[in-house]
Amino acid sequence: MSHEPATPWSVRFRRERQAAWVELEQLVTRCERSGLASLRPEQLARVPVLYRAALSALGVARSSVLDQGLRQHLESLVARAYLVVYSPKRRVAEVVGPFLARGFPEAVRSIRWHVLASALVVLLGGGLAYAMVQADPEHYYLFVDDAMASGRDPTASTEALRATLFGGDGEALLTFASFLFTHNSSVGILTYGLGFVFGLPVVLLLLHNGMLLGAMTALFHDRGLAVEWWSWILPHGVTELLAIVLCGAAGLAVGWQLVFPGVHSRLHALTVAGRRMGAVVAGSVAMLLLAAFVEGVFRQVVHSLPVRYGLASVFAGLWTGYFVFAGRGRR
Amino acid sequence: MTPPLGTETIVTPEGLELHFQRATAAERLVALVVDLGLVLLGGLVLALGLWFTFGAGAVLLVLFLLRHGYFVWFETRWHGRTPGKRLFHLRVVRSDGGPLTVETVLARNLTREVELFLPLTLLLQPDALFADHTGPMRALATLWILGFLFFPLTNRHRLRIGDLLAGTRVVVSPRVALARDLADVRAGGTAPEAVFHFTPEHLSVYGEHELTVLEDVLRKARRGTSDPVVAEVCRRICRRIGWTDPAAIGNQHARFLRDFYAAQRQHLEHRLLLGKRRLFKVARPERR
Numbered sequence: 001m002s003h004e005p006a007t008p009w010s011v012r013f014r015r016e017r018q019a020a021w022v023e024l025e026q027l028v029t030r031c032e033r034s035g036l037a038s039l040r041p042e043q044l045a046r047v048p049v050l051y052r053a054a055l056s057a058l059g060v061a062r063s064s065v066l067d068q069g070l071r072q073h074l075e076s077l078v079a080r081a082y083l084v085v086y087s088p089k090r091r092v093a094e095v096v097g098p099f100l101a102r103g104f105p106e107a108v109r110s111i112r113w114h115v116l117a118s119a120l121v122v123l124l125g126g127g128l129a130y131a132m133v134q135a136d137p138e139h140y141y142l143f144v145d146d147a148m149a150s151g152r153d154p155t156a157s158t159e160a161l162r163a164t165l166f167g168g169d170g171e172a173l174l175t176f177a178s179f180l181f182t183h184n185s186s187v188g189i190l191t192y193g194l195g196f197v198f199g200l201p202v203v204l205l206l207l208h209n210g211m212l213l214g215a216m217t218a219l220f221h222d223r224g225l226a227v228e229w230w231s232w233i234l235p236h237g238v239t240e241l242l243a244i245v246l247c248g249a250a251g252l253a254v255g256w257q258l259v260f261p262g263v264h265s266r267l268h269a270l271t272v273a274g275r276r277m278g279a280v281v282a283g284s285v286a287m288l289l290l291a292a293f294v295e296g297v298f299r300q301v302v303h304s305l306p307v308r309y310g311l312a313s314v315f316a317g318l319w320t321g322y323f324v325f326a327g328r329g330r331r
Numbered sequence: 332m333t334p335p336l337g338t339e340t341i342v343t344p345e346g347l348e349l350h351f352q353r354a355t356a357a358e359r360l361v362a363l364v365v366d367l368g369l370v371l372l373g374g375l376v377l378a379l380g381l382w383f384t385f386g387a388g389a390v391l392l393v394l395f396l397l398r399h400g401y402f403v404w405f406e407t408r409w410h411g412r413t414p415g416k417r418l419f420h421l422r423v424v425r426s427d428g429g430p431l432t433v434e435t436v437l438a439r440n441l442t443r444e445v446e447l448f449l450p451l452t453l454l455l456q457p458d459a460l461f462a463d464h465t466g467p468m469r470a471l472a473t474l475w476i477l478g479f480l481f482f483p484l485t486n487r488h489r490l491r492i493g494d495l496l497a498g499t500r501v502v503v504s505p506r507v508a509l510a511r512d513l514a515d516v517r518a519g520g521t522a523p524e525a526v527f528h529f530t531p532e533h534l535s536v537y538g539e540h541e542l543t544v545l546e547d548v549l550r551k552a553r554r555g556t557s558d559p560v561v562a563e564v565c566r567r568i569c570r571r572i573g574w575t576d577p578a579a580i581g582n583q584h585a586r587f588l589r590d591f592y593a594a595q596r597q598h599l600e601h602r603l604l605l606g607k608r609r610l611f612k613v614a615r616p617e618r619r
Contacts, residue, residue: 006514006529006590006593006594006596006597006598007514007515007593007597008514008593008596008597008600008601009597009600009601009604010512010514010596010600011512011514011515014512014515015515018509021509022509025509032504035409052345055343055345055347058347059347063603064600064603064604065600066539066542066543066596066599066600066603067512067513067514067546067596068543068546068547069509069510069511069512069513069546069550070509070510070512072507072510073507073508073509073510075349075350075505075507076505076506076507077507077509078347078349079349079350079351079505080504080505080506082341082343082349083410083411083422083424083504084410086343086344086428086429086430086431087410087430087431095433103434174385174386174388174389175386175387175388175391176388177388178388178389178391178392178395179388179391181392181395182391182392182394182395185395186395186444189399189441189444190444190445190449192441192442193441193442193444193445193446193479193492194445196442196445196492196495196496254496267495268498270495270496271426271495271496271497271498273496274438274495274496274497274498275432275434275435275438275496275497275498276434277438277496278434278435278437278438278439278441278496278497279434279437279438281437281441282437282441
């Protein structure tokens with residue numbers, strides 16, 4: 001007497017599906033190694049079909065298959081296929097265009113009150129430093145350290161100060177521009193990260209930046225160089241200060257969500273804010289790149305006051321229009 | 332089903348829970364060191380090349396872009412993997428199961444400025460940060476900044492601040508090959524005929540847990556030769572299920588266990604389909 005040994009139903013379950021699993025595994029392995037683009041169109045079309053099938057097989061296997069070897073393999077196969085199927089968009093052009101056209105201004109509008117608060121903090125720092133230096137020039141050294149001042153302090157002659165506003169040697173322009181960009185961007189990015197500590201360091205950073213500006217403004221006003229000083233600051237300052245204010249606002253928004261998460265859990269609120277604010281910071285870094293170019297090259301070359309003020313107004317109008325109107329309307 | 336220890340549970344958009352093994356702090360550190368090494372190497376090569384052609388400005392710019400762009404670029408292009416992570420089979424996934432978008436990758440990598448580059452500057456070149464400060468103020472600031480670096484060690488999920496802000500987890504890419512079905516005679520290995528046959532009474536003793544252990548024993552058993560573990564397991568099972576004639580098994584211990592495994596699995600799976608589950612050999616009282 002001889003008959004087949006007992007055959008659990010999961011043996012048949014596996015026999016019917018094994019070919020599809022092997023096919024899926026081959027496709028997934030190939031994607032992991034060289035990307036989705038390496039698949040032929042008909043293979044690409046198979047991936048989601050096979051994935052769904054494997055997913056539902058895993059659901060069944062978990063509840064009623066007792067073959068551990070099968071279950072563990074399916075768990076890993078489905079997890080790997082899931083990562084392939086839900087992979088992000090990979091073309092940079094697909095992401096950058098819509099982001100600049102819609103995502104960035106929308107994200108900025110969503111935190112307009114934080115932008116306002118952040119700008120007020122900068123103004124507060126500026127006003128405070130301005131008033132203090134006006135009262136006693138010695139206070140200047142409180143706000144501007146020697147490296148930053150590089151000769152622009154109350155002991156300098158008016159002529160020397162004027163010269164700093166129109167100087168510039170052709171050689172180092174690009175170096176200067178890229179130094180400014182990397183420095184400002186690092187500060188901007190730092191501001192975002194510090195939002196995590198309830199936004200407190202962000203306020204300090206913004207105050208510090210405002211004070212620097214305020215103290216130097218007081219010095220130049222004092223010498224009757226107000227018009228020249230602002231022509232030196234504004235062409236790039238409109239863009240640069242706005243970008244710094246936006247980074248600060250992003251940091252404040254993250255801190256705000258942490259303290260007042262609303263109906264969500266703190267973790268969830270933080271994640272939602274974190275993703276959107278990361279985008280704001282990335283947009284601001286692009287703005288800083290533009291500002292650094294204006295600061296490092298344009299400002300050193302063009303000395304005519306009307307042209308400088310003209311460019312500053314163009315930027316001011318451009319940014320206002322962009323952040324108020326861009327990306328509204330139909331999708 | 333409760334998730335195993337040390338795993339991250341991700342719910343796919345289809346609504347199925349997947350369990351990924353969580354990457355340990357050590358694995359992530361090593362992957363990071365590899366990545367930083369590559370950034371440093373790439374930076375060095377580029378800096379040398381650019382210095383002579385375009386000057387210091389280009390070097391500064393490229394180093395900045397490399398420092399921040401490296402992680403964003405690779406995690407976007409390679410689906411949450413950088414060369415370092417790939418080397419150690421690590422991977423970034425979103426905790427809510429959605430796709431890893433560019434903004435998510437940006438959010439988790441922009442914080443490196445605070446978490447990594449600032450503490451690194453502090454450790455390598457403290458005077459660059461606070462040249463004017465000494466004593467307790469400096470010590471406090473140092474402690475504060477290092478807090479960011481060690482943040483992942485303070486939580487169970489080993490989250491960086493960037494992971495927290497972006498809602499991401501770092502997991503180990505799973506890879507388990509499909510093992511042969513022990514109960515499938517067509518899959519090879521054993522002769523197609525069953526030698527031993529079991530009655531329902533024989534099969535009503537053990538539960539799913541014991542079946543899993545038996546599967547493990549069979550998969551690890553040495554082929555061909557007689558394995559003492561197999562013989563011992565065979566003896567115990569005979570005693571427990573009341574097998575009438577243990578002496579008749581002879582040296583066919585492996586054969587006996589294989590047949591018993593197939594019969595037991597069929598029995599339990601059949602009961603499962605009817606909605607009856609037996610996890611252990613004796614009905615254990617619920618542990619408090």
